[in-house]
Amino acid sequence: MALYNFKKIMVVPTAKDFIDLTLSKTQRKTPTVIHKHYQIHRIRHFYMRKIKFTQQNYHDRLSQILTDFPKLDDIHPFYADLMNVLYDKDHYKLALGQINIAKNLIDNVAKDYVRLMKYGDSLYRCKQLKRAALGRMCTILKRQKQSLEYLEQVRQHLSRLPTIDPNTRTLLLCGYPNVGKSSFINKVTRADVEVQPYAFTTKSLFVGHMDYRYLRWQVVDTPGILDHPLEERNTIEMQAITALAHLRAAVLYVMDVSEQCGHTLSQQLELFNNIRPLFANKPLIVMANKCDVRKISELSEENQACDRLLAHRVDTKMKTKKVHDVLNRLHLAVPTKRDQKNRSPFIPEGALLRRKAMETNAPKRKLERDLEVELGDDYTLDLQKYWDLMNPEEKQDKIPEIWEGHNIADYIDPEIMKRLEDLEQEEELRAKAGEYDSEEESEDEEMKEIRQLASQIREKRKLKILSSKEKDTQGSRMPRTAKKVERATLEKEMADLGLDMTDKDDSHYARRSRSLVRKRKREVSAPPTSRTRSQSASRPPRDQSGVRDAKMLKKVKTMMKNSQKDMNQQGRKGESDRHVFDVKPKHLFAGKRKSGSTSRR
C-alpha cells in the first residue's frame, strides 16, 4: 500500500549528481577501447551502445522516481489532503509531470541519434554524434534541476511523517493552542511530544499508541486551531483540520478551564461551534483540562456546554463503532463455582502494611540518601557502622591488614596465644640444649698457619698461571739459559722462597765469571785497550749525544715519552697491529640489552 512506503522512496539525486552518475556509469560499464582502423560497423555499434546505455540509465532512474512517489489520487484522502496542505498538490503534480516529459525527451533524443549513427562513416563522425546525443540528454536533465530539488525535499519530509493508519481506532485531540493536548498524549501514551509554555509548540501531527481493553489505540495530537475562517488558515492549522476532516476517529475537544492558554472559555466555545460540522459522525467528548489549577466547581454557570466534563487523569472511555463490532464477537469465560467457599485473593501482610504506611504517610526511617542530602559535601559512605561485632564500640576501628610483608589475616586464630606459648617453650628447650650456641672457631695456631700458607700457595699459583698466559708463544722460543738473569731478581726470588741471600758477593753467580774463565784459559791476557773497546767506551750513549744540558735532557726525555704514549696506550705492538683482544666482551652483549646498543656499562 502506498501509505506505508513513504520511507521506501529512492533518493532523488540533484541534477548535477544525476548527470555525473550516469555518465561515469556509461564510461565504466561500456567498452572504452576503439581504434580508427576497426571496421565501420564495429565503430558504429560501439558508439550506439554508449548512447543507448545512457538513455537506458536515465529512463530507468526517472521511471523509478515516478513510480516511487505516491499518486495523490491513489492514496487515502487523508494523506492526499495532508500532502496537499504540506506540499501543494499542483506543484507536486507539476514536478512529476516535468520529470515524465524529461524522460520522454531523452528517449526521443536517443532514438534520433541512434538512427543518425547509421550514416556515420568515420570514427570521428560517430564520436561527434555520440557526444551530441549525450550532451543533449544531459542538457535536458539540467533543466529539471528545480523539480528534482523539490522532489528530494518532498521525499525527505514524507519519510518523516508519522505513520497514521486512517483505518484503525483513533482518538483525535483538538482545541486551542496551549490547552494541554501534548501533555495529555505524553501522559497517556509513550510518545514524547515537546511541551512548552508558548503557543504552537506542536507544529505537526504526532501519533502515540496506547492499550485499552487489550486493543491498540492510536492517539493523534494536532497543532492548535485558532478561530478564523477556513480560507485564512495557515499550513499548521490546516494539518489539524485535515486530520479532523478525514480521520474516522473519536474527537476529544480539549478546553482549558483555567484559561492559562490565553483564551477565555467563551472564545473556546466559539471555536467549538465553528468546527462542529467537522465532528459529524464522530463520537465527541469535551475535555476540561487543567482542573487542578481551577476546580470545575468554581466555574460560573454560564458555561453550560461543559456538561459532560472529565478530569484529565480519569480513563477515557471511548467507544467507536468498531469497538462495538469487536465486542459482539468477544466472550469472557469464567469457571463455574464448585462450592460456596469464598476464595478471595491472598495479599501478604507486608504488602498490606506497606499500603497502609503509604496512605497514612508515616515517617519512614532515615535513609542513607537523607543523610547524604543533609551532610552535603561532608558525606562519606561508611558501611562499617552496619557491622555486627561482639563489641559494638569497635565498629569504627581501622583494621590493620599488613605487617612487614605478612598478611595479618593469615595469622588470625582464636587459639593463637596458646600456640605461641607452645612455640616459646619449644624455643626455650632448644636454647637450653645448646642449639643456638655460636661455635667458637677453636682453631689452634697450626691450623691458622696452614690456612695462611694455603692461601699464599693459591695466590702464587694464580700469578704463575697469569704470567705464563702473558708469554708470547707465537714467536720463537729462546732457551732459558740464553737470557741473562739479573742478580737482583734472582736474589729476590730466592729470598721470597725463604732462603737466606744476604752477603752472597762471592757466590758463583755474583763474580764476573767470564773474566775468571778467561784468566784460566789464557796465559797472557791482553790489556783491554784495543781501539774498538776504547771507542765504544768513549762514545756517549745515545740518549745523551747531542744534548746540551740537564734541562734539555729532561725535555728530550718527555718528548720521547709523549711520542710513545699513544702506542703504549693502545697496547699495540706496532702500527700494523690491529688485533682486538675482545671482539664481543660479555658484559656488553649479555642480558636484555644485548643487541649491541650498549657501549659501556
Added chain:
Amino acid sequence: MRIEKCYFCSAPVYPGHGMKFVRNDCKVFGFCRSKCHKNFKKKRNPRKTRWTKAFRKSVGKELTLDYSLEFEKRRNIPVKYNRELWSKTVEAMKKVESIKNKRQARFILNRLKKGKELEKAADITEVKKNIHLIRAPHAGHAKQLEDKMVQKLAEDVEMDE
C-alpha cells in the same frame, strides 16, 4: 589488601605489582615480575629452576617442617573482628617472626658446616702438595746447620772445660 605469593618464585607480590594469569580451568597464577611470568610461559617447572624458593625447599636447602611455619597459613573462614584478638595477633606475629628467622638461619648454618670441614681438609692437602711454590725445600736448613754447628761447638767447649 593482601600480599600474594608469586607462583613461580614465591616472592611477595604487593598490590599494584606484578601480573595475574587466569587459566581456563579458573586457576589464578600471580607473578611478581616478568621474569617469573616468562619462565612460566616457557613451561618451566619452578621445582627445577634453581633460584626459586620452591626448588630450595624441595631440595632441602631451606627449613621446611617447623612449628613456627605453621602460624602463617591462608585461612578460608574469616573471623569476626575483635580488637583484643587483633592486637594480640600482631604482637604474637612479631615474636613468631623472630623465632622463625632464628630457626631458619640456624638451619642454613648447620648445612654449611660441612663445607667448613671440607675447606679445612682442602687447605691441608694444598699445603702438603704445593708448599714448594712458596718455600724452598731447604729454606731454613742453612740456618739450622749453622745453629747445630754453633751448638756443637758450645758443647765441645763445655766438654773441654
